[in-house]
Amino acid sequence: MMNSMESEQTSVLLSKYLEKKYTGTEEAINIKRKAIILTESLINSDFNDHIDTGSYGEGCYQKGSDMDKMNVDKTVAVMYPDQCIPQHLVHKTILYIRKADCRPGYVNLEIDQLFFKHSFDKYFSNSLVQIGNSLFISSDMYREEWVSFYTTIPGIKCESNGPSSAFTGMEDKDIVHCFQCNSWPKEANEWITRTRLYGWPHQTLIDKTVSNGFHVVPVGDKCSEDTFLQWRISFAVAERSLVHSFSNIQVKVYTLLKYFLKQIKETLKESIGDDDILCSYFLKTILFHAIENSSHTFWQEKNLFDCFWFCFNILIACVRAGFCPHYFIPANNLFQRKVHGQNQQILLGILDNYCQMKWMCLSVGNFIKPSIWEDLCDTSVQANLVSATNLQQNILDHDKGDSCCFVIEISTQTRAGQQGIALVIDIKDKF
Structure with missing residues (x-):
């Protein structure tokens, strides 16, 4: 002892x-993190954002870790029903957040308006489901649409793993195709105001994290009976900011x-x-x-x-x-x-x-x-x-x-x- x-x-x-x-x-960790963020800004387009998450994006990559990436479809915007659609989103597909019948942290996504203008929109349209008078997008169908697409590429082995399309072979990589919401999830409002005796995270970091919003990723609550329409709220970008601090x-x-x-x-x-x-x-x-x-x-x-x-x-x-x-x-x-x-x-x-x-x-x-x-x-x-x-x-x-x-x-x-x-x-x- x-x-x-x-x-x-x-x-x-x-x-x-x-x-x-x-x-x-x-110093080396900080350089890696800045390089990752710079690379993302260089490869992002009008249609997609590419975000490195997990150990690699956090600058803490280890042997045996996967390369986790988020591919954000920027032609789609996620909102709460009580929000007004701003002018810059009128030419995008709008998804309204609806309560899911499961644990907090999962939502259903109802179509408010459709606006297709990209070749990959077929994966979105193939995932739409009519429920009564409303149209929803199925997380299960959307995820499997992307897995099916990747498996058509010669030499690529891909399977569904949680919300991601998981690649195996020369490089283990997980890609999550997802959508962004620019506001903070209501389920997490307590995080903004909770008492913090020791000042971490500091207020500037909290404000920045909240302003970045969140993402919804195609996987349901595995503790519930029906995951077909459920999407998980992802804090991957928020978590990356916290780890970078x-x-x-x-x-x-x-x-x-x-x-x-x-x-x-x-x-x-x-x-x-x-x-x-x-x-x-x-x-x-x-x-x-x-x-x-x-x-x-x-x-x-x-x-x-x-x-x-x-x-x-x-x-x-x-x-x-x-x-x-x-x-x-x-x-x-x-x-x-x-x-x-x-x-x-x-x-x-x-x-x-x-x-x-x-x-x-x-x-x-x-x-x-x-x-x-x-x-x-x-x-x-x-x-x-x-x-x-x-x-x-x-x-x-x-x-x-x-x-x-x-x-x-x-x-x-x-x-x-x-x-x-x-x-x-x-x-x-x-x-």
């Missing part, structure tokens, strides 16, 4: 290791969480028969909640493992409760479909076992070999990391001079740690 000083020293070593092998430097240490915690998930996938498959009972989206959601409910002074390099452990314990608390609140729509339980009954108990047992291991949990799994823990215990790896750290520190000391904030950081970190523990207890008590 490490004492606090050893844990801090190992956390710093872990931080340098992740930077060298996974994340790159903070992460500090360097928060990016590394995100990387550790996704690394750990990849390493335990095989165990989940063998024990539960479903390695998707936990997914990276759940972990990202937990990280959002963790950052919002803790002081920024907690997220320091010397606390890297404690920050990871904070998130890990929130995950365990959520699994124990069978409830993981969606970050933007807390009434939507992300665990409702799979984390219940016997599977919930098996998953809880697996996570509790890892919890007993603490630092050694970074040694489990075979997806990536050697494991992070094995590398950190390698004296040659340690020497390389320490020498690189010493060189970097000498340069920083020369450039910045002596710092006088060290004592302040220690005192505030202690309070942040207490706040972190309180949050986990609060989650357990609440559920």
Whole structure:
């Protein structure tokens, strides 16, 4: 068992290791993100926007991750029925949001006006369904129209996966064909005004996120009986903006969480028969909640493992409760479909076992070999990391001079740690 000083020293070593092998430097991450956004602006057209989402779009791509992309049809606009159609949308197809008979976070889309002028409009028109006197667009039909189109291309293997057309072969890529709504979803209004004790996300980021609206993607609520007309509200662009606001240490915690998930996938498959009972989206959601409910002074390099452990314990608390609140729509339980009954108990047992291991949990799994823990215990790896750290520190000391904030950081970190523990207890008590 490490004492606090050893844990801090190992956390710093872990931080340098992740930077060298996974994340790159903070500057490199920022350059990748700017390059992605610039590339999008160059390839977007009057008819379509192309948005990189998931790990790649967030600048946190790892081995084994898919390339996730959204293809937004700009000839279609999604609105609420109580909104007036602005002049710039009169020559577009208008879809009205209607309540769906399922969990919050899903909607039906009713046709208000049709305006076809693009060769791909046939995939839209082939997906229309008459319900009484109204015309709706089916998410299932629209998604499968695109999958059918891609499979006609020689050499392309494509199948439906959630809302996406999933490609396999030389490059694993998921493309989601979707529509945009320029207003904020009413189901997520609480996110705008909720009390935030620690100032994240800051008001400017909240305002920007809300102004960007949301997307609807072609997949229904798998907990409901009839998904035929249901479309999921997607916050992918909002989530990308939030991840882009992460500090360097928060990016590394995100990387550790996704690394750990990849390493335990095989165990989940063998024990539960479903390695998707936990997914990276759940972990990202937990990280959002963790950052919002803790002081920024907690997220320091010397606390890297404690920050990871904070998130890990929130995950365990959520699994124990069978409830993981969606970050933007807390009434939507992300665990409702799979984390219940016997599977919930098996998953809880697996996570509790890892919890007993603490630092050694970074040694489990075979997806990536050697494991992070094995590398950190390698004296040659340690020497390389320490020498690189010493060189970097000498340069920083020369450039910045002596710092006088060290004592302040220690005192505030202690309070942040207490706040972190309180949050986990609060989650357990609440559920």
